[in-house]
Amino acid sequence: QSALTQPASVSGSPGQSITISCTGTSSDVGGYNYVSWYQQHPGKAPKLMIYEVSNRPSGVSNRFSGSKSGNTASLTISGLQAEDEADYYCSSYTSSSTLWVFGGGTKLTVL
Amino acid sequence: EVQLVESGGGLVQPGGSLRLSCAASGFTFSSYEMNWVRQAPGKGLEWVSYISSSGSTIYYADSVKGRFTISRDNAKNSLYLQMNSLRAEDTAVYYCARETPGEPGDYWGQGTLVTVSS
Numbered sequence: 001q002s003a004l005t006q007p008a009s010v011s012g013s014p015g016q017s018i019t020i021s022c023t024g025t026s027s028d029v030g031g032y033n034y035v036s037w038y039q040q041h042p043g044k045a046p047k048l049m050i051y052e053v054s055n056r057p058s059g060v061s062n063r064f065s066g067s068k069s070g071n072t073a074s075l076t077i078s079g080l081q082a083e084d085e086a087d088y089y090c091s092s093y094t095s096s097s098t099l100w101v102f103g104g105g106t107k108l109t110v111l
Numbered sequence: 112e113v114q115l116v117e118s119g120g121g122l123v124q125p126g127g128s129l130r131l132s133c134a135a136s137g138f139t140f141s142s143y144e145m146n147w148v149r150q151a152p153g154k155g156l157e158w159v160s161y162i163s164s165s166g167s168t169i170y171y172a173d174s175v176k177g178r179f180t181i182s183r184d185n186a187k188n189s190l191y192l193q194m195n196s197l198r199a200e201d202t203a204v205y206y207c208a209r210e211t212p213g214e215p216g217d218y219w220g221q222g223t224l225v226t227v228s229s
Binding site: 033034036038044045046047048051052055057089091093097098099100101102103104105 | 146148155156157158161170172173206211212213214215216217218219220221222
């Protein structure tokens with residue numbers, strides 16, 4: 001069982017918006033603004049999409065945005081495109097002996 | 112261009128050992144903290160180990176503590192993971208990742224597959 005809870009799957013049609021949630025505790029998501037999101041296509045390495053809750057690295061489309069409320073962080077993808085179909089993972093710093101924790105991953109299907 | 116290239120994976124019997132390497136280029140390796148993250152087949156990401164830029168501070172996941180050893184050679188721009196007493200549940204793709212404040216990896220290698228099986 002992963003430390004952070006994500007829905008197993010979400011789907012949307014091209015052009016629509018979707019939101020993926022990531023629920024933790026006050027020891028990780030709720031306690032620090034160190035939540036990041038990764039996109040992973042099959043057979044590829046994870047790619048950083050969002051860091052520190054809501055910041056986008058250079059080169060990442062502004063269709064990707066992040067937010068946090070309490071112990072739950074969210075990734076929103078607007079204007080869905082076929083290339084967005086992938087697995088998405090959230091990550092957070094944690095005060096436990098485990099330095100970083102990940103969510104179980106969410107498979108995004110673009111219908 | 113930042114590049115991280117893992118090597119050293121392969122098939123090993125339960126109880127065996129393996130040493131993974133990660134060659135870094137395109138940035139000042141000695142200035143960055145590094146992580147190993149693994150992904151079992153068809154499963155999610157799992158953080159394995161962290162090492163500070165100087166190598167003086169190290170952390171491990173409970174699942175590998177006492178069996179795995181992380182190290183680095185800043186003169187060779189290389190990161191290592193010595194894995195001993197391997198178990199079937201250690202089977203995974205192992206990624207090295209460059210840590211920056213706020214997240215465990217802004218750049219990741221392509222991964223190296225470790226299979227523990229008899």
